[in-house]
Amino acid sequence: MxxxxxxxxxxxxxxxxxxxxxxxxxxxxxxxxxxxxxxxxxxxxxxxxxxxxxxxxxxxxxxxxxxxxxxxxxxIPDAEFSSCYDEFCHQVLWPALHYAVPDAPKTKLFYESASYKQYVAVNQRFADAIIENYREGDIIWVNDYHLMLLPLLLRASPRIPPSAPIGFFMHVAFPSSEIFRCLSVRRDLLSGLMAADLVGFQTPNYARHFRQTVSRIMAFEALPKGIRIPEGDEARLVKVDELVRVGDLKEKAHDSQEPIAATQAEKVLKAGDDDVVKALERERFVDVGSFPMGIDVKRLWDKRQEPEVDDWVSMLRQRYAGMKIVVGRDKLDEVQGVRQKIQAFERFLERYKEFQGKVVLIQVALQTTETNELAGGVSDAVSRVNSRFSTLTYQPVVFLHVQDLTFSQYLALLTVADAFLVTSLREGMALRTHEFVECQEGKENPGGLILSEFAGSYSYTGFRSCFAVNPYDTRGTADAIYNALTMHSEESKSRWTELHNHVTTQTAQAFVNSFLSRVIRAHSEHYLDDIEDVPALDLTRVLPRYRHSHRRLILVDFEGTLWRRDLTRRGLQAYLEGDFKIPEAPLEALKNLSEDKRNDVWLLSGLPVKDVLERVAEKVPGIGIVAENGCYIKTKPAKNSPAGEWINLVANSNMTWKSSCLEILHYFTERTPGSIVEERQASIVWRYWTGDPHADTSDKQWARRQAAEAQNHIFDSLGERYGLRIIPGKNSFLVLPGNISRSTAVGAILQPGGPASSGAAIRSPRATSPEYSTAYDVASPIISISATASHITNSRGLASEVDFVLVVSSDEPLLRRMNEIEGADAECVTVSTSKRGTDARWKLDLDEGEPDFAVDYAENGSEEVKEVGRAGNVVVNALGRFAAVSNFKN
Structure with a gap:
């Protein structure tokens, strides 16, 4: 405060x-x-x-x-605050976030550690204060690593509604997953952040590190814009947090000899609000972004005009007349690189003897604690330099570490500086560099900025006109000091102009406005209304519109919606060997729908063409098929192609990644009992757990850890290089080209005149994210996809002849996309088959038994029902009603 x-x-x-x-x-x-x-x-x-x-x-x-x-x-009680702030935050989190591996013997970081318990307690006290003062419509902005558990503690409270936007901003650095995973409480900390709508960082690199860390440790899908949390996982995170909050129960819950403690901890959660738990169980998307912090340029300018600043400028210029002034201002801790700065300045005086007696380093070092171990080492380095190069009238290093300067003195120092030296080993955003740039305004020869490559400011293009240094390279830093002090006037003006343009653009106002607007937008985009608010599909309202329509587009998911596959090891082995049966009921429903000439029917699937969907195409030739989540499309029959043709949408993609990916997965398969690699034509599935899907055994926990390691390895070695997408499932994950999805495949179908277009092609659904902004061009006899341009976003209407669209799917991006199709007379019916929250306009409740539909394709208890599954039977019956209307009309 x-x-x-x-x-x-x-x-x-x-x-x-x-x-x-x-x-x-x-x-x-x-x-x-x-x-x-x-x-x-x-x-x-x-x-x-x-x-x-x-x-x-x-x-x-x-x-x-x-x-x-x-x-x-x-x-907060003093002892509790001291243990949290001075011990856990500064001795554990601060070093880890700045790339120092936690030293357990030094920090005593264990679950039974009092400092971590106090960290949890302090976060809970903040949560209680916010809950007490929260009012409907408030936006909650949580700041920095001291409060990483707070978003989840707020979400778990029944007094904070799911409609409350929560943003978290990390003001410091965030390390790679290799460092963060060393924290024993890593999952709890990440769980806390995952309850926010937006997690912000100072630089794109820190945001990328965070996404990779969550993907590796939590096994969630990391996308360029954020993290997708699967259905049900959020509730599991709450349970982890509740174990933390009951203190000693946390330790016992991790002890296999104390199952009662875990049971007690579960009761803590169950005592909570059911609506909160339900809200947290649904699939969520957490935005992750970078928001460069800036300064209030106008306020700084006003402060510089004060007479006190001018007085200090005059005194400093008089005191150091005829000398070059290098200025530094840092906290005196391990990551600010003060010791490295002194060493580099010493090397500079050694190499460039002509500057001895003509340059001074004024280093302001702020101690972070009363007893700082680093202060002694830095003081020794300063004493060494001064003893080597001082004369009766000259002292090369002025080391101010007992008392900070006033703000007027600080601004005066920045004004007279000929160079500003920042040698951070890691840092979020060095705002003092922004202040230096603005204090140089109006000078004939602006001073040079010498900036560490590891400072957050250096991540932005506008700061690339500085003199970049690696603080571990003392010789290189010494040379940079020389270059900054000797550059000619034109160069200094050019460098300063670029820096000034960045500072005056990325201001404090821009930071606050961009972060808060992104929090609101992220919440509105990804907040899913309560599932009860989405009405169950009412055919009495939908069928009349279907009956009177003249041209219809029908999109239906296959597996999970029409066909619930046997994903046990035995069932998967039979599937891989081709010994499986596709149930007839859903195929019959699709066939009946396709026989109506007014219907364009498309089956959406993630399964491969070979041996699976080619069978479907043979039995139901009148439909179009999307295979492998959009990698392939089978067109509907046409005059020049009576059976339709398969189109490869990834023909122009580099598929050499598959061999390396398979090698990685086979390595993990050998070390994960029961796991299976399923290679498809353009994608790969690794099913790391084929046992009881509801089990929570040590074997399954091991399999989950292996899956997280495998995903991280694939992403690090192949993901960015080949542009891959990794989609985690409950017991598996899928690897496929990153610019492919069912939604983009539907875009190819809807593109007028496109190679996969149908008679129901549209004049472009609105694209609300890069996932939808994909253009389809005929660059060769086989379709290629260009994700760099889009002409799909020019208009939003259906082709005039299409007046009814039916989408039955659990794919939320697809449902959202189809909801945005606009046509003058078109009726768009989107139906979700998922239990989670949805943006669809209707839902099919798959757990409430069979709806009272007129057409049944299977009797309860038959083998066919077992193959289709309850969900499939519900959907089949629903499609049967539509088909019956078509047949009646005909």
């Missing part, structure tokens, strides 16, 4: 003053937007010891903080 409450024990008087440990960049950024935020409330700690505060004093502070500073204090 930006204000600190101090109590004077005599008379119990107290006052507010600025908190030096608050996140100044965030405070200034939020304040920079001014009245654009109609009402905001800061929730945070007071930044001082509070155990001795009287209850009456606390109430007075609460009242004044709220009315005068729009703030709500979180009262």
């Amino acid at each position: 930006s204000q600190t409450a101090l109590e004077r024990r005599k008379g119990q008087l107290w006052h507010f003053e600025s908190n030096p440990r608050c996140n100044g960049g965030l405070k200034n950024a939020v304040e920079s937007v001014g009245n654009k935020l109609k009402k905001k409330i800061w929730v945070g700690t007071l930044g001082t010891c509070t155990d001795d505060f009287l209850e009456t004093t606390r109430r007075d502070i609460d009242a004044r903080m709220y009315t005068e500073h729009s703030s709500v204090p979180v009262w």
Whole structure:
């Protein structure tokens, strides 16, 4: 919190003053937007010891903080806060997030560790404060690594509705998965973040690291825009969190000798609100993005005009007249690279002797704790440099580490600097570099910015005009100092102009506006209404419109909707050997629908063409088929092709990845009992668990860990190189080309005049994400896909002759896409067959028994019903009603 409450024990008087440990960049950024935020409330700690505060004093502070500073204090016992903040946050999380492998003997980081328990307790206190002050319509913005569990604690509360947008922003770096996975509480921390609608980072690299880490550790699908959490997994995350919250039960729950503790922990969850649990069970999408933080340029300019700043500028120029000034300002911790900076400056004085006596490094180093082990080492390095190069009138390094400068002194120092040196080993966003650039405005020869490649600022193109350095390369850094101090006037102006353009574009206002607008957009796009709000398919309302339509487009999922396959090891082995039977009931329903000339019927499947869908094509020749989730399409019969033809939509894709992918999966298959590799023509499925799907045995847990490792290995070695997409399932995952999906295949079908187009081609459904923005061109006799351009987004209407669309699917992107088709007289009926929340306009409840339909293709209890499954029988009967209407009409 930006204000600190101090109590004077005599008379119990107290006052507010600025908190030096608050996140100044965030405070200034939020304040920079001014009245654009109609009402905001800061929730945070007071930044001082509070155990001795009287209850009456606390109430007075609460009242004044709220009315005068729009703030709500979180009262935390001093020992609890110290253990959380000083031990877990700064000794465990901070090093790990900045690429230092956690040192368990030093940090004592175990589940029984008091510091982690206090971290959980502090997060819970923040959650309680937010819950108490939450009002309908509020947006919750959680900031930084101190509160990584908070989003999930909020989501698990029945007092925070699912309609509440929650955003989380990480102000510091985020490491690769190899580092983060070393944390013993890694899953709990990731679970906390996954409850937010948006997780933001300073740079695209940190966002990418986060997506890869979640994919590897949690086995969720990582997409370029975020993380897809499968149905049911969110509830599992809540259980993990509830185990954390009951403290000692966490330790016992991880002990196989204490099953009772786990049962007790389960009761904690079950005591919660059923609606919350149901909401968290559904498939969710968590946006992940980068939002570069900036400064309030106008506020800084106004501050620079103050007379006090001019006075200090004059004094500094007089004090260091005739000398070059190199400035640095960093926190004195392991990741800021202060020691490396001193070593590089020493090397600079050694290599460029002409600068001895003519250059000074003024290093401001802020200690992060009262007892900082690093301070001694840095002081020794400073003493060594000064002892080597000092004279009676010259001291090369001015080391200020006892007291910070005033802001006016700091701005004056940035103004007179000839170079600004940042040698961070890792850093989120070095806003001091932005301040340096603006303080150089108006100078005839602006100073040079020497910036570590590992600072977040360097990730952005606008900062590439700096002098980039590797802080571990002392010689290279020394050369950069020389180049910055000796560059000619035109070069200095050119470099500064590029830096200035970035700083004045990526401002504090832009940061706040972009993050909050993205939170709202992400929530509105991915928040799924309660499943009960989607009505069950009412054929009495739909069939009359179907009956009176003249041209219809019908899209139906196959497996999981019409056909529930046997995914046990025995069933899969039979399937791979070709010893399986496709049930007749769904094929008969499709055939009856296709016999109506007004119907364009398409079957959507992830199964391969060979030996599977080619059988379907033989038995039901009048339909179109999408195979392997969009990799292949079989067109409907036409005059020049009575049986239709198979079109390869990945013909122009580089498929050499398959051999390497198979090699990886065979390696993991040998080490995962019961797992099976299913190779298809353009995709590969690894079924890592073929036992009881509802089991939670040690074997299944091992299989899940192997699956996460395999996915991460495939993504790291092949994913970006070949543009692959990895889609996790409950007990399997699919690898296929990244620009392919059932939705893009339907786009090819709907593209007028396209190679797979049908008579129901549309004039372009609106594309709301890159997944939908795919153009289809005839570049060769075989279709190719170009994901770099799209002419599908020019209009949004159906072809004039199409007046009815029926989509029966569990594919949410497809359902959303078809909902957006607009036609003057078209009726679009989207039906979800999934249990989870949906954007479809109707649902088929597959667990409530058979609907009262007139046409039944199978009797209850027959072998056919067992092959089709309850879900398939429900859908078959529904399609049967449509077919019956067609036959009646004919």
